[in-house]
Amino acid sequence: MSYVKALKCRECGQEYEKVAKYVCEFCFGPLEAAYDYDKIKKDITREKIASRPLNIWRYRELLPVEGEKYNTLQEGYTPLLKADRLGAELGMKNLYIKNDCANPTHSFKDRVVAVASTRALELGFDTLACASTGNLANAVAAYGAHAGMKRHVFIPSDLEKGKIIGALVYDPNLVGVKGNYDDVNRLCSEIAGKYKWAFVNINMRPYYAEGSKTLAFETAEQLGWVAPDQVVVPVASGSLLTKIWKGTQEFIKVGLIADKKMRVFGAQAEGCSPVTTAYKAKVDTFRPVKPNTIAKSLAIGNPADGYYALKTIAESNGGAEMASDPEIIEGIKLLARTEGIFAETAGGVTIACLKKLVESGALDKDAVTVAYITGTGLKTQEAVADHLREVKIIQPNLEAFEASQLQPVS
Amino acid sequence: MANLKKLVELDYPNELVTEPVLSNVIKKFNISVNLRRASITKGFGYVQMQIEGEEQEVKKALAELTSKGIDVNPIEKDVLES
Numbered sequence: 001m002s003y004v005k006a007l008k009c010r011e012c013g014q015e016y017e018k019v020a021k022y023v024c025e026f027c028f029g030p031l032e033a034a035y036d037y038d039k040i041k042k043d044i045t046r047e048k049i050a051s052r053p054l055n056i057w058r059y060r061e062l063l064p065v066e067g068e069k070y071n072t073l074q075e076g077y078t079p080l081l082k083a084d085r086l087g088a089e090l091g092m093k094n095l096y097i098k099n100d101c102a103n104p105t106h107s108f109k110d111r112v113v114a115v116a117s118t119r120a121l122e123l124g125f126d127t128l129a130c131a132s133t134g135n136l137a138n139a140v141a142a143y144g145a146h147a148g149m150k151r152h153v154f155i156p157s158d159l160e161k162g163k164i165i166g167a168l169v170y171d172p173n174l175v176g177v178k179g180n181y182d183d184v185n186r187l188c189s190e191i192a193g194k195y196k197w198a199f200v201n202i203n204m205r206p207y208y209a210e211g212s213k214t215l216a217f218e219t220a221e222q223l224g225w226v227a228p229d230q231v232v233v234p235v236a237s238g239s240l241l242t243k244i245w246k247g248t249q250e251f252i253k254v255g256l257i258a259d260k261k262m263r264v265f266g267a268q269a270e271g272c273s274p275v276t277t278a279y280k281a282k283v284d285t286f287r288p289v290k291p292n293t294i295a296k297s298l299a300i301g302n303p304a305d306g307y308y309a310l311k312t313i314a315e316s317n318g319g320a321e322m323a324s325d326p327e328i329i330e331g332i333k334l335l336a337r338t339e340g341i342f343a344e345t346a347g348g349v350t351i352a353c354l355k356k357l358v359e360s361g362a363l364d365k366d367a368v369t370v371a372y373i374t375g376t377g378l379k380t381q382e383a384v385a386d387h388l389r390e391v392k393i394i395q396p397n398l399e400a401f402e403a404s405q406l407q408p409v410s
Numbered sequence: 411m412a413n414l415k416k417l418v419e420l421d422y423p424n425e426l427v428t429e430p431v432l433s434n435v436i437k438k439f440n441i442s443v444n445l446r447r448a449s450i451t452k453g454f455g456y457v458q459m460q461i462e463g464e465e466q467e468v469k470k471a472l473a474e475l476t477s478k479g480i481d482v483n484p485i486e487k488d489v490l491e492s
Contacts, residue, residue: 011447028417028458098419109492134492156490181490189484201491237491285451286482288421297492302421304487346492368414375492 002066003043007206008034010308018064020123020203030304031206041254046225049163049256056111056214062250063214064207071147075110076214078102080222080370085338086351088356094368095233096228098219099341100375105142105166106137107286107375108215109223113200115211117143119197124148127197131188133296134163134342135375140200141170150286152197154186161211163285163379176322181291181301201237205304209239219370220257227251227260229367232354234296234374235266235275235345238309244372245312250364264312264321265363267353269328269345270292275313279320284310292324294383295345297375319362323352329387331355342377350374414437414465420475422455431478433456439471440464458485 006015011029021118038063056076060068079099103110108136108238117128122339127145129134137153144151153167157176168174177184200208220227223273227248233241245264248302251257268276271293278286286306291299303309313320323331328345331352336342343351354371357363377384392407394400420432427450436443441463448457461468472482 023417023485026446026451131490133490136491154490184490185488186484188489192486192489199489202486202489237488281452283451283454285449286454287454288483288487300488300491302483302487304488304489334477370459 003040003061004033004063004064005036006034011031015236018214020120022199022203022205026040026070027335031063032160032205033210034233035062035250037250037253044254044256046256048300049221056211057213057342059217062209062217062247062254065118066122069118069121070114071112071121071143073104073142073146074108075114077218080219081339081341083339083371086335089150089334089338089356090357092365092369094366096223096370097339098317098370098372100215100373101341101343105135105138107139107339107381108372109135109139109375110143112208112211113139113143116198116200116204117147117149118209120200120204121147121149123198125196127152127200128203129153129185129192129195129197129199130157130198133159133299134166134379135297136201137163137174138170141172141174144172145170154184154188154191158170160382162381164166164378172262174388179288181299182369186393198275207305209243209305211238212243213247213250214374215240216244217251220248220251222370225257226369227262229260230263230265230363230370231371232265232267232350232357232363234298234350234372235309235320236300236346237301238307238372240372241309242268242312243306245311245316248339258347262316264318265353266309266313266318266380267350268320268322269294269298269349270303270322272299273322274301274303275309276322278306279313286310287349293328295328295349296380297344297346298349312371319357321353321356321362323349325354327352327356329384332384333387335373337376339375343373344375344377344380345383346375347373347377352359394404412423412465414463415460416468416472417458417460419471419483419485419487420457420459421455421481421483423479424453426479427455431475431480435471436475438474439467441467441471464491
């Protein structure tokens, strides 16, 4: 049974059938799943949720699918760690890390693809597709394989080998597109328009994006059914940030948690910061940019939900920050050194921005703060490879070992 | 040739906001446009519209807009995600 009433335009409110459609025919605004919250409020309880398996489907009433047949690899319910050592370095008392490296393909994309692929199967699609540079490609290839769907994954042809293998192992039709970033974008938009495939982040976007809300649901449940005071979220398309806000508001609306003024902060890389730049310039429309940063997973120069991310930041009285490439690398190393979590470059952006937001006084040092780490560093090892200590190579005897330990640590 | 209908966003640089670039392109090529949304803020403007016409004419019109310095993007915005 579904609690989704329709797809609704976020701009003009026009409603549509729950099909694979993502843009309003009237105003070109984005479509979003609209729920029957009164009904959900009657049916959902903390106890009911707590009795279910530890994956995203424990919040099924607030996800945009019809039945109870899920395409799942047990994504979600990832660790929420109290980060006391990192907190101490930053002067924060109540810092938590939501570690989404712990998902089946090691990024938060498993949440969104689980939802998009489940809905795609319900709508009768037999083909799953995406345009991606890494995490999403892995998730689509894996979830498509798990569901026995045909899978087409489009990547820029010059993508690093490690990322290609991470998708190729699931045996999708992997297409490397020769051209720059914009060429790949345009081609994939055209392909999505022509072929009747479930393109997770294009025509399935209204369903896909809803999967991100589960990060907010889990955070609240893991904190003991309370929302954090402030969150720091990496911003690429801007969808994650808006959905963490939406998820929290929904939990309040259906009575699972008490009302709270949660503040939302966006984190971007300096080399691709359309949202942060607009926030700092105090304008409500961002200007598309050409990305140039090591944080490739955040390198979306013309983000689909950038405008809504800006609106959410303003509505929540939050903020936005940006980090340079050296700061991103330091962020990755700081998190690994203090908390034992190896994050990808997006995580480095989050930690670097967290640090800057604390230093500037934008974040309250005493408040309950959650920083979202959305993917594992094992996928972007090249970003830090040249910035780590060297291995000490020694002869196999005690003397050599002890001599090596006298050398200064680089 | 086939008829082509496309949804596009035009992102204007500051200096072009005051020029009738779109109007000139409509006169020059055999196309029709249907504007749906537009905005101008500090130093930046955008127009979202549907453009329709014979395929080559639409392509030429969009190429002309690009050559004038307007960034022409599909309405989906960037679809290449990590």
